[in-house]
Structure formats: structure tokens, C-alpha cells
Amino acid sequence: MKHHLASIVIVVTVCAACGRQPHALDYGYYRIDLPAPAYHTHDNTLPYTFQLSDYAQVVPQPDDPYWMNIEYPTWNATIHCSYKPLKDNKLSKLIEDTRTLVYKHTIRADAIAEEYYENPDSHTYGVLYAIEGNAASAAQFFVTDSVRHFVRGSLYFNNVPNADSVAPVNAFIINDIRHLMETLEWK
Secondary structure: OHHHHHHHHHHHHHHHHOOOOOOOOOOOOOOOOOOOOOEEEEOOOOOEEEEEEOOOEEEEOOOOOOOEEEEEHHHOEEEEEEEEEOOOOOHHHHHHHHHHHHHHHHHOEEEEEEEEEEEOOOOEEEEEEEEEEOOOEEEEEEEEOOOOEEEEEEEEEOOOOOHHHHHHHHHHHHHHHHHHHHHOEEO
8 A cells, every 4th residue: 555655656746747847947137238328418497507318318397497307218217306596595404404315215225325526626516325225215416516506316216126126227327427416517
């Protein structure tokens, strides 16, 4: 009886194994091939100009003429940008508000790296905050001349945050933000 039961188990196992070919399971993310960075000057009605990625488009916000979104439709990402004149606002308050908004992401962020930017020739100074991990915002920044102008931006992907799956695109767009900061000029 024991041998008969063992024979049945072996026959069932062999029959079940013969039905399909084994295949490897995918445990990674799809490869994202990114193009070479390319930029053009974006001139607008705002009090500043900058170089914009060829892979992005500017969408003005009708509610406020000083606000705009820089959208990356291919990667479902948006940089929300705002401008504040300093005559109506205190620089220290705007910087502190930016810092507060950045550090609200510490709950989900693995790290927040601050990258300082300074160009005395074009009177531009700022900070780029690279937010690592599964936080809602992947990067935020501000640029100012410390006297009249203040520009702030924040990068969001329009999907559930997953830092591993968007890492290459995130790095690509953060480089675009650096380029924007470096080429920003006041009118």
C-alpha cells in the first residue's frame, strides 16, 4: 500500500512538471532609456528667463500669472514653480517657508541633501534640496537675488512614490533643475 501511494505521487508530480517550460521571473524594474540632455531658452512674461529642457513644456497657471508648471509628459512628472517679488515679502520668511515645506517630507524621506548655488555675476543664489526615498516630492529648490526676486519650485511625480522605479528619471530631472538654476537670469 505504501509503495502504491508513493508511485501515484511520483506519477502525478511527473505529469504536472511536464506541462510547462520553466521561465525566469522578473524581479526588477523596466529599463528606462533616457535621451541626452538638451535645452532651449524659455522666454516668457515672468520677471526672469531660464533654459528649459527640450523634453519639458511650460504650462502657465491661470489663477496666478507668476505661477507655472514645467511638465514632463513622457515621465508623468511636474515641477511646480512660483515667483514672489521681495518688495511684498521678507526673504527670510520665504526661505524658512521653503525649508519647512521640504522638511515636512522627513516622515517618508531616507535623506535630504542640500546643494547650495551661487552666481554673483548673474545675482542668483539658491538651494536645491534632493529628497531621497519614497517621499511625495523628489526635489525642491529656490533661487533669489536677495533684493527683488524669489523663485521656488518642487518636483512631483504624478503617481505613488517609488524611489527605486523612478530613480533614473528623478536624477535626469534633478540635473534639469540644476541647469534651470544655473541659467536663470533676472529681467
